[in-house]
Amino acid sequence: MLKVATTAMFAVLLAGCADEAKENDGWKMARIEAELGGGGSLYVVPPGDPDAFPPGPDGKELKVVAPGSGARVVPGSLVKLQVEGLDPEDGHELTKQEVSVLVPPPLNITNFDSETQFRGIGCDACSKMARSRGVTMGQDTATPLLLHEPGQAPLPPRWVYRMREGGVYDYPDIGPLRLLAVNESRDRPWNLAREIDGRRAVMVPRARITVMKTCEADLRQVKFRYLRWSGKPFLSLPEGFRTVNWYELRGCKA
Numbered sequence: 001m002l003k004v005a006t007t008a009m010f011a012v013l014l015a016g017c018a019d020e021a022k023e024n025d026g027w028k029m030a031r032i033e034a035e036l037g038g039g040g041s042l043y044v045v046p047p048g049d050p051d052a053f054p055p056g057p058d059g060k061e062l063k064v065v066a067p068g069s070g071a072r073v074v075p076g077s078l079v080k081l082q083v084e085g086l087d088p089e090d091g092h093e094l095t096k097q098e099v100s101v102l103v104p105p106p107l108n109i110t111n112f113d114s115e116t117q118f119r120g121i122g123c124d125a126c127s128k129m130a131r132s133r134g135v136t137m138g139q140d141t142a143t144p145l146l147l148h149e150p151g152q153a154p155l156p157p158r159w160v161y162r163m164r165e166g167g168v169y170d171y172p173d174i175g176p177l178r179l180l181a182v183n184e185s186r187d188r189p190w191n192l193a194r195e196i197d198g199r200r201a202v203m204v205p206r207a208r209i210t211v212m213k214t215c216e217a218d219l220r221q222v223k224f225r226y227l228r229w230s231g232k233p234f235l236s237l238p239e240g241f242r243t244v245n246w247y248e249l250r251g252c253k254a
Contacts, residue, residue, distance in 0.1 A: 066168040078252060081099050101153050143251070146247075151183075152179060152187070154177045226243075
């Protein structure tokens with residue numbers, strides 16, 4: 001009897017401890033993770049003339065169609081791009097898409113893209129906290145987002161940190177590329193089918209990228225501590241505190 005009373009009293013005391021969410025600078029935390037994983041160079045602006053585009057290790061060069069006169073892309077940016085696919089033979093436009101991506105893409109983003117996944121780890125409290133913070137599960141980067149995909153585009157550090165808003169850049173033949181926007185779960189189609197000598201073949205377009213907008217992204221890492229309860233149907237008891245991390249993208253910094 002004493003054991004039951006003690007357990008019940010302990011449960012009441014724990015229940016009185018409020019769930020707690022703490023914010024950290026998302027870019028600072030992402031950079032630490034990148035450096036620990038050997039990817040710290042993603043955050044380093046290359047030395048030399050900021051308006052020069054040196055060739056890569058393979059000798060391939062980027063062509064500046066228009067240099068742009070707006071803000072320069074820096075580490076920790078939210079960048080909106082127009083990506084055109086050009087015919088490698090005559091250069092005419094085949095496709096045109098717009099994507100918004102984080103530069104550089106933070107590594108190890110927790111893939112919480114729905115309330116179902118919060119429930120899947122037994123954290124209904126996480127879902128409630130995210131809603132109370134005003135984040136959504138969508139793709140509109142003008143609204144606070146629960147981030148699960150930072151976006152992907154061909155933006156190596158040796159080139160992207162030399163690009164400016166309004167700039168237009170023709171890429172060399174870099175082969176198949178990954179292209180998807182913030183919080184998209186499937187890659188955008190890039191390779192195209194064409195007929196050559198009566199036979200169907202796959203063509204890889206050349207990429208022309210226009211930097212439509214760049215800004216310093218408001219990225220936050222949230223560490224949420226909550227009290228987890230057992231799932232017993234008749235007597236739910238506290239199992240102890242758990243901590244879940246997630247990232248929130250809150251548009252551009254003011």
